Amino acid sequence: MDRQKLIxxxxxxxxxxxxxxxxxxxxxxxxxxxxxxxxxxxVEKGKWxxxxxxxxxxxxxxxxxxxxxxxxxxxxxxxxxxxxxxxxDESKYSFSLSMTFGIWVAAMFTLFIMSFxxxxxxxxxxxxxxxxxxxxxxxxxxxxxxVIIPNLFxxxxxxxxxxxxxxxxxxxxxxxxxxxxxxxIMLLWRLAPSGTWISRxxxxxxxxxxxxxxxxxxxxxxxxxxxxxxxxxxxxxxxGSFLFWDSFLNLVLIIGVLTAIVYFFFSIEHKGVxxxxxRVGIWFLMVTFGAAFGYTVMGRxxxxxxxxxxxxxxxxxxxxxxxxRIAGI
Amino acid sequence: MYDKLKNLDRRWIFLLMFLSVAIPIIIIGxxxxxxxxxxxxxxxxxxxxxxxxxxxxxxxxxxDFDPASEGELGPMATAFTYHCAANELNMYFMALWPVGPxxxxxxxxxxxxxxxxxxxxxxxxxxxxxxxGGEGVIKVIVTDFLELFxxxxxxxxxxxxxxxxxxxxxxxxxxxxxxxxxSAGTKEWVQYAVTPYPDEITLVAGCTGVxxxxxxxxxxxxxxxxxxxxxxxxxYEKLVFDKxxxxxxxxxxxxxxxxxxxxxxxxxxxxxxILLIIAGNFIYFVEKKRGVQ
Numbered sequence: 001m002d003r004q005k006l007i008x009x010x011x012x013x014x015x016x017x018x019x020x021x022x023x024x025x026x027x028x029x030x031x032x033x034x035x036x037x038x039x040x041x042x043v044e045k046g047k048w049x050x051x052x053x054x055x056x057x058x059x060x061x062x063x064x065x066x067x068x069x070x071x072x073x074x075x076x077x078x079x080x081x082x083x084x085x086x087x088x089d090e091s092k093y094s095f096s097l098s099m100t101f102g103i104w105v106a107a108m109f110t111l112f113i114m115s116f117x118x119x120x121x122x123x124x125x126x127x128x129x130x131x132x133x134x135x136x137x138x139x140x141x142x143x144x145x146x147v148i149i150p151n152l153f154x155x156x157x158x159x160x161x162x163x164x165x166x167x168x169x170x171x172x173x174x175x176x177x178x179x180x181x182x183x184x185i186m187l188l189w190r191l192a193p194s195g196t197w198i199s200r201x202x203x204x205x206x207x208x209x210x211x212x213x214x215x216x217x218x219x220x221x222x223x224x225x226x227x228x229x230x231x232x233x234x235x236x237x238x239x240g241s242f243l244f245w246d247s248f249l250n251l252v253l254i255i256g257v258l259t260a261i262v263y264f265f266f267s268i269e270h271k272g273v274x275x276x277x278x279r280v281g282i283w284f285l286m287v288t289f290g291a292a293f294g295y296t297v298m299g300r301x302x303x304x305x306x307x308x309x310x311x312x313x314x315x316x317x318x319x320x321x322x323x324x325r326i327a328g329i
Numbered sequence: 330m331y332d333k334l335k336n337l338d339r340r341w342i343f344l345l346m347f348l349s350v351a352i353p354i355i356i357i358g359x360x361x362x363x364x365x366x367x368x369x370x371x372x373x374x375x376x377x378x379x380x381x382x383x384x385x386x387x388x389x390x391x392x393d394f395d396p397a398s399e400g401e402l403g404p405m406a407t408a409f410t411y412h413c414a415a416n417e418l419n420m421y422f423m424a425l426w427p428v429g430p431x432x433x434x435x436x437x438x439x440x441x442x443x444x445x446x447x448x449x450x451x452x453x454x455x456x457x458x459x460x461x462g463g464e465g466v467i468k469v470i471v472t473d474f475l476e477l478f479x480x481x482x483x484x485x486x487x488x489x490x491x492x493x494x495x496x497x498x499x500x501x502x503x504x505x506x507x508x509x510x511x512s513a514g515t516k517e518w519v520q521y522a523v524t525p526y527p528d529e530i531t532l533v534a535g536c537t538g539v540x541x542x543x544x545x546x547x548x549x550x551x552x553x554x555x556x557x558x559x560x561x562x563x564x565y566e567k568l569v570f571d572k573x574x575x576x577x578x579x580x581x582x583x584x585x586x587x588x589x590x591x592x593x594x595x596x597x598x599x600x601x602x603i604l605l606i607i608a609g610n611f612i613y614f615v616e617k618k619r620g621v622q
Binding site: 074117118138139142143146147150151154155166167168169170171213214217218220221222225226228229288291292294295296297298299300301302303304305306307308309312313318319320321322323 | 358400427468485524539546582586590598
C-alpha cells in the first residue's frame with residue numbers, strides 16, 4: 001500500500017468511527033415521526049366527513065359507517081424526547097427507520113458527488129448514474145400521471161378514466177384530442193424498425209408551433225416592449241423640481257442601450273466616432289457580464305451552503321438553527 | 330510567492346471555498362447571530378405588491394423550481410407563502426417543473442400547517458400541481474385554466490374545489506407570484522402572460538442569481554418586483570418577518586431566517602473570490618511583465 005492510499009484509509013476509518021460514535025451517543029442523523037389517527041364517517045351517499053372537523057357538527061354521526069386509519073407526520077427530536085421523558089404508554093412519537101435511512105443516503109450521496117472535486121472516482125460515478133436513472137424514471141411517471149392520463153385519455157374518455165384512475169372526473173368526450181394522440185403515436189414510430197420517417201411529421205409540427213409561439217413572445221415582450229421601455233425622459237421632473245439622480249440613471253440607460261447597439265452594428269466599420277462609441281458599448285457589455293458572473297457566484301455559494309447546512313444540521317447535528325432538538329443533546 | 334500561486338493545485342482553492350462557507354454556517358448556527366440586511370427598492374416593491382392586496386384576493390403562486398435550486402429559492406417560497414397567508418389571501422399553487430409539487434408541499438407543511446392551521450384546503454389554498462409544457466401551459470391558462478388543470482394535485486376535479494369557482498383563467502388573479510429556477514419560469518410568465526395582458530395580470534418574481542441579470546430589463550413595466558438570488562430572499566425575509574414577528578416583539582423562528590442565515594457564508598466566500606481574482610490578475614500581470622506567452 002503506497003503512502004497516499006494509507007493516508008486515505010486512515011482518514012476514512014477515523015471518519016467512519018467518528019460517525020458511528022456520533023450516531024450512537026447523540027442519536028445524530030436519526031429521524032422521528034408522529035402517528036396521526038384519522039376517522040371519517042359516511043354521512044350521505046358518496047360523502048365522507050372527518051368526525052373531528054366542524055363539518056361533522058352538521059350531521060348525526062350515530063350508527064354511520066366509519067373508516068379509520070393512521071398516518072405518520074415528521075416530528076422533531078425535541079418532541080420525541082419530551083414524549084419519552086413523560087413515560088407515556090400511548091406515546092405517538094417513534095423512531096423512523098426509513099426516514100433515518102433517507103438522511104444517511106442523502107448525506108452519503110452529497111459526499112459522493114462532492115468527492116469529484118478531489119478527482120473522478122467510482123463513488124461519484126455511482127451517485128451520478130443513480131441521479132440520472134431516478135430523474136428519467138421520475139419524469140416518465142410524472143408525465144404519464146399528470147399529463148397523459150388527465151389531459152389526453154381523460155379528455156377522450158372521461159368515464160373510463162374516472163372509473164379507473166381519477167374518481168370524480170366528469171365531462172363529455174372531446175374527440176379533437178384524437179389529433180394529439182395520433183401525432184404522439186407517429187412520434188413514437190421512430191422506435192419502429194421501419195418507417196421512421198413518419199416521426200418527422202409530428203416533429204415538424206412541434207418545431208413549427210414552438211417557433212411560432214416563441215417568435216411572437218420575443219417580438220412582443222423582448223423587442224417591442226423593450227423599445228417602449230427605453231423611451232424615457234433624460235431630464236426627470238417631479239412637481240416642478242429637477243430630480244438629478246433619476247435623470248442620471250435614465251441617461252446611463254440610454255447611453256448603454258445606444259452604444260451596445262452600435263457595437264453590434266457591423267454594416268459600418270468600427271473606426272472613428274463609431275469605433276469609439278462601440279468601445280463604450282463593450283464597456284457596458286463587460287459590466288453586464290460582470291454582474292451576471294457575480295450573481296452566478298452568489299447562486300452557487302447558496303447551493304453549497306444548503307448542502308453543508310443539511311450535513312451539519314440533519315446529519316451530524318452540529319448546528320440546530322431551526323431548534324428541532326433540545327440544545328446540548 | 331509568484332511560483333507558489335502559479336502552480337497552486339486547484340483543490341486547495343476548493344478546500345478554501347469549503348472552509349469559507351462551512352465555518353460561517355457553523356458559527357451562525359451555534360450563535361444564532363447573522364449579518365444585518367438592508368432591503369433595496371426591488372424588495373420593497375415585491376413586498377408592497379402583496380401588502381396592497383385585500384384579504385380574500387386571489388394570488389397564483391407558480392413554484393417553478395426543484396431541489397437543485399432550493400438553497401436560493403426555498404427561503405423565498407417560504408416567505409412568499411407566509412406573507413400571503415398572513416394577509417389572508419387565497420393561494421393557488423401550481424408548478425411548471427415536475428418536482429415543483431414537492432416544493433409546494435414543503436411550503437404548505439412548513440408554513441401553512443404549522444402557523445396557519447385554521448386555513449382550509451380548497452377554501453383558502455389549493456395545490457393545482459404540475460403540468461408539463463412550459464410556456465405552452467402559460468399560454469393556455471391565461472385564457473382557460475380548465476383546459477389543462479382538470480383536477481388539483483390530489484385528483485379532485487377542478488370545479489369541485491370551492492375556491493376554484495371564482496377563477497377561470499390567470500386573468501382572474503389579483504397577483505401572480507413566480508419563483509423561478511430557469512425555463513419555464515419568470516421570462517416565460519413575462520412573455521406569455523404579462524406582456525399580452527398588461528392591465529389584467531401583475532407579476533412579481535423571485536429568481537436564481539443566474540437568471541437575475543436577464544430579467545432586469547423587464548423592470549418595472551413588465552415586472553414590478555424581483556428578488557434576485559439569496560440576497561433578494563434575505564431582504565424580503567427581513568421585510569416580512571420584521572412586520573409579523575420583530576415589530577410585535579416576537580422571536581423569529583429559525584425556519585424563517587434561512588435567507589438571512591445564508592448571507593454569512595456569502596460574505597466570506599465573496600471575500601475569498603475577490604482575493605482569488607486579485608491573485609489571478611497578479612499572476613497575469615507578472616507573466617506579462619516577464620514576457621511569458
